[in-house]
Amino acid sequence: MSSLPDLTAYDAVLFDLDGVITPTAEVHMHAWRAMFEQLFADWDITPPYTDTDYFDHLDGKKRYDGVASILRSRDVEVPWGDPSDPPEADTVCGIGNRKNIVFSRVLREEGIQPYPGTMRLLDILDAAGVPSAVVSSSKNAEDVLAAAGIRDRFPVVMDGVVAEREHLPSKPAPDVFLRAAEMAGVDPARTAAVEDAISGVQSAVAGGFGLVVGVDRGAGAHALENAGAHVIVSDLAEFADAHDATSR
Known part of the structure; x- marks a missing residue:
């Protein structure tokens, strides 16, 4: 030592x-998992999302870059959109904003x-x-x-x-x-x-x-x-x- x-x-x-x-990585991981599991199910995207995806595509990156990276890994292309996109928008920015709502709620309710x-x-x-x-x-x-x-x-x-x-x-x-x-x-x-x-x-x-x-x-x-x-x-x-x- x-x-x-x-x-x-x-x-x-x-x-x-x-x-x-x-x-906070744990809070981010939980928020990403909940959001992508629902998105993959809704869009019939395979293979399923796993925590390995977090480390390979999301950890340490800007939120929108991470979304684009994981979608590319599944050969899924969506418009980039704009940071002002609402969370229900099917754009890279909209998906990223969707996740951020989950993260902010957990942080606010549970602290860190x-x-x-x-x-x-x-x-x-x-x-x-x-x-x-x-x-x-x-x-x-x-x-x-x-x-x-x-x-x-x-x-x-x-x-x-x-x-x-x-x-x-x-x-x-x-x-x-x-x-x-x-x-x-x-x-x-x-x-x-x-x-x-x-x-x-x-x-x-x-x-x-x-x-x-x-x-x-x-x-x-x-x-x-x-x-x-x-x-x-x-x-x-x-x-x-x-x-x-x-x-x-």
Whole structure:
């Protein structure tokens, strides 16, 4: 455990949100599953939707890009539409908006708690004066951080809203990570990135970040390694434990 890199040695640490800071990936997975199972049944699409589809086509991507990806995997083509499309519209944007309604309802009704191991690591970074930032494809990032009561821990939040406003391509392109580093005023080569999604790891690697940490919440250690992660852990508590062990 003590062989893990010391994250306090970096100029900043950029965190993905879903599955890294908060277990929102579970809420997203449930919302996607409910929505696509109904859609596939209504449209007689095969093979059936599975959680593997989430990791292969949805995890870490912008909502509309994820919808387009999974429909392409079933050879289904629909118009892209517009982000203003109503949720009942049979367009990529309409389908994405349909899912977002389910997600927002669950988040509002049940709330969310951040991962304890991640909070321990954030406390260590704060004490060392190392800034943290959020890099998320989600347009719900601000709501999730607020629901978890930790919005004030991150001076920089690079999310799907900012990416759309600035016309930045989604992960696995490096643009969102590079923009977050720019917003934080740090050099990517001296910055660590923490991701649980294959597309997110690929994004950080393509951006030339000094350390790319893969957190295996279900994508698989081998898949994260193949995507280019330098270090793989099952929980960020491993970094906190390593820091505590060397600080005794």
